[in-house]
Amino acid sequence: DADVTQTPRNRITKTGKRIMLECSQTKGHDRMYWYRQDPGLGLRLIYYSFDVKDINKGEISDGYSVSRQAQAKFSLSLESAIPNQTALYFCATSGSFANTGELFFGEGSRLTVL
Amino acid sequence: DAKTTQPNSMESNEEEPVHLPCNHSTISGTDYIHWYRQLPSQGPEYVIHGLTSNVNNRMASLAIAEDRKSSTLILHRATLRDAAVYYCILRTAGGTSYGKLTFGQGTILTVHP
Numbered sequence: 001d002a003d004v005t006q007t008p009r010n011r012i013t014k015t016g017k018r019i020m021l022e023c024s025q026t027k028g029h030d031r032m033y034w035y036r037q038d039p040g041l042g043l044r045l046i047y048y049s050f051d052v053k054d055i056n057k058g059e060i061s062d063g064y065s066v067s068r069q070a071q072a073k074f075s076l077s078l079e080s081a082i083p084n085q086t087a088l089y090f091c092a093t094s095g096s097f098a099n100t101g102e103l104f105f106g107e108g109s110r111l112t113v114l
Numbered sequence: 115d116a117k118t119t120q121p122n123s124m125e126s127n128e129e130e131p132v133h134l135p136c137n138h139s140t141i142s143g144t145d146y147i148h149w150y151r152q153l154p155s156q157g158p159e160y161v162i163h164g165l166t167s168n169v170n171n172r173m174a175s176l177a178i179a180e181d182r183k184s185s186t187l188i189l190h191r192a193t194l195r196d197a198a199v200y201y202c203i204l205r206t207a208g209g210t211s212y213g214k215l216t217f218g219q220g221t222i223l224t225v226h227p
Contacts, residue, residue: 004157035217042201042217043158059216090157103150103215105157 003027006091006106014114019078021109023091032074033092033103034058034066043090049074081113118202123222126192134187134221136202141182146205148215149176149187151198158201158217161187197225 004025013019023032030051035043035058045058047066055066063085065077078085091106119137126132138147149161162169162176164185169176175188189196201220 040219042219045216092157102160102163103158105159108157 002107004091004093004104004106006089006109008109009107010110012112012114013081015080015082017081017113019081019111021076021089021091021111023074023076023106025072025091025093025104027093027095027104028071029093029095029104030071031094032068033094034064034074034076035090035092036060037088037090037108046076046089078111078113081111083113086111086113117216118204118218120200120202120218120221122219123224125224125226126189127226128194129191132189132192132196132223132225134189134200134202134223135184136186137184138202138204139183141204142206144206147176147178147182147185148203148205149174150201150203150215150217151196152201152220153195153198161200163205192223192225194225194227197223199223 007022033048034046036046037043044060046060046064047058049055049068052068052071055068067075089109089111092103094103146163146165148163150158151161152158162171162174164176164178168178177186177188199220199222201217203215203217205215
């Protein structure tokens, strides 16, 4: 089983609908992240959380919200989806940056907003 | 945030070494240099990181210039499985940006049989 699991893997929805992407991890990491990737571009940080009580906005948080339900779970919501939110979304986790600072990514959730 | 500059694409032949360059002229003294790669249809995966000294691991080597304004990821013998997008990223070790990684567009590596 994957250490970082994202659901759903693929989703097609309509403009204005509410969508939630879920991420769970079994690595025991405190830190979790949501990134978005658009074709031909790198990854852009949406939100990140360094522990259950700590939520921070990234570069492109407008139109998104997150919830850290537990150490192992971090969900991303689009309250009213719009077509330019069509993208590939990645969840990632990391442990203490005093060590490698390595991020572990999920396999991605492809979202299409019509 | 300090930025990195990488070539858009590079090509290599299988079993030959590959040197992927990265410029980071505005790097600060506390920035770590990280490399990730993204294989087709997968999430990025960590390759290697360093601060000042050259680093080696089972996947690659990282050569860091003495002034730290550039670095090179070295794949000693490219395989077809190494075809991916390679990202050079600076990670700030402190301040409000602590821990965040900012991905650029990366270098698309094509490996020919």
